[in-house]
Amino acid sequence: xxxxxxxxxxxxxxxxxxxxxxxxxxxxxxxxxxxxxxxxxxxxxxxxxxxxxxxxxxxxxxxxxxxxxxxxxxxxxxxxxxxxxxxxxxxxxxxxxxxxxxxxxxxxxxxxx
Amino acid sequence: xxxxxxxxxxxxxxxxxxxxxxxxxxxxxxxxxxxxxxxxxxxxxxxxxxxxxxxxxxxxxxxxxxxxxxxxxxxxxxxxxxxxxxxxxxxxxxxxxxxxxxxxxxxx
Numbered sequence: 760x761x762x763x764x765x766x767x768x769x770x771x772x773x774x775x776x777x778x779x780x781x782x783x784x785x786x787x788x789x790x791x792x793x794x795x796x797x798x799x800x801x802x803x804x805x806x807x808x809x810x811x812x813x814x815x816x817x818x819x820x821x822x823x824x825x826x827x828x829x830x831x832x833x834x835x836x837x838x839x840x841x842x843x844x845x846x847x848x849x850x851x852x853x854x855x856x857x858x859x860x861x862x863x864x865x866x867x868x869x870x871x872x
Numbered sequence: 873x874x875x876x877x878x879x880x881x882x883x884x885x886x887x888x889x890x891x892x893x894x895x896x897x898x899x900x901x902x903x904x905x906x907x908x909x910x911x912x913x914x915x916x917x918x919x920x921x922x923x924x925x926x927x928x929x930x931x932x933x934x935x936x937x938x939x940x941x942x943x944x945x946x947x948x949x950x951x952x953x954x955x956x957x958x959x960x961x962x963x964x965x966x967x968x969x970x971x972x973x974x975x976x977x978x979x980x
Contacts, residue, residue, distance in 0.1 A: 792968075801876075801958055801970025818967055849915060861905065861960075861968065863915040 761785055765850050765864035772840045772871045780835040780867050782850030790853040791833040792817070792861070793825060795846040802849060808833055840871045874899045874963050878971035885949050885978050893944040893974045895959030903962040904935050906944050909973070910955045918944070918957075949978045 763784045772778055782791065789810050794802040804817030808827040822844060824836045833852075837844060850864040875898040885891055895904070906918040919926050919933040921942065926933050930949075935942040946953055956973040963969070 799972065801960070801972050802968075803970070804967050847913065860917060860920040862917060863907075866913050866915075868913075 763850055763852055763862055763864035765848075765867045767867060768865065769868050770870070772837075772869065774841060774871060776840050777836070777838050778840065778869075779837075780848055780850075780869075782833045782835070782852075782864060783831055784833075784850075784852040784862075785831065786852060786854060786862070787830070788852035788854040788862075789830075791827065792851045792853075793823070793833065793835045794849045794851065795819065796849060796866075797846050805835065805848075837869075840869075842871045845869060845871045873967075874901070874961060874969050876959060876961055876969050876971035878957075878959055878974050880974060881972070882975045883977070885976065887949060887951060887978055887980050889949050889978075890945070890947045891949060891976070893946070893957055893976075895942045895944070895961075895971055897940050897942075897959075897961050899940070899963060901937065901940075901961040902964050903968075904937075904942050905960050905968070906933055906942070907958045907960065908953075908955050909958065915958075946976075949976075951978045951980055954978050 792807040793805040806825040811830040814825045826834045848867045851861045877896045903922045908916045921935045923937045930947045932945045958973045960968045960970045
């Protein structure tokens with residue numbers, strides 16, 4: 760049982776490039792989330808999904824898009840990367856009510872030059 | 873939005889010592905969780921504790937929702953306890969708000 764898996768783990772981009780982060784969970788969870796963590800700070804919610812085919816904006820959504828075409832996958836896209844998007848990105852999932860017990864992936868470190 | 877404050881921001885302990893980490897929040901919450909982020913960046917779910925007390929080995933947590941705080945107790949600390957401890961709360965506003973964490977360093 761892998762839990763929550765994120766790919767890639769590391770990526771370096773140039774300003775203006777695009778990329779997609781993939782989050783996959785094998786716990787049949789309804790709820791999935793993308794967070795970013797910046798140095799010295801806690802995590803901030805980018806986007807979330809309460810079920811297959813649904814997405815919604817979180818606290819810091821600008822510059823990101825998401826899709827949840829399959830229940831087990833939640834994709835985070837950067838259409839035109841900016842240095843301000845250099846961060847560590849965490850995916851999480853939950854099987855109960857909103858923000859019930861969350862389970863996190865291992866994180867993806869993104870650097871935008 | 874809700875304010876989540878954790879104290880102390882940094883803590884250095886000798887192996888075997890006990891410690892108490894505190895999380896204060898500024899509004900009523902539906903849920904509260906404690907996480908441990910290890911030195912490799914992995915976030916581990918410690919407790920899901922909207923109220924009451926729970927224990928798991930050397931760790932225990934207490935949330936007093938009416939007084940808007942939660943405490944995480946670590947007893948007989950070990951070097952593997954090092955890392956950052958986060959408190960996160962949910963208010964029903966479709967977000968889990970994180971504090972800025974307590975960085976714990978346990979020295980042998």
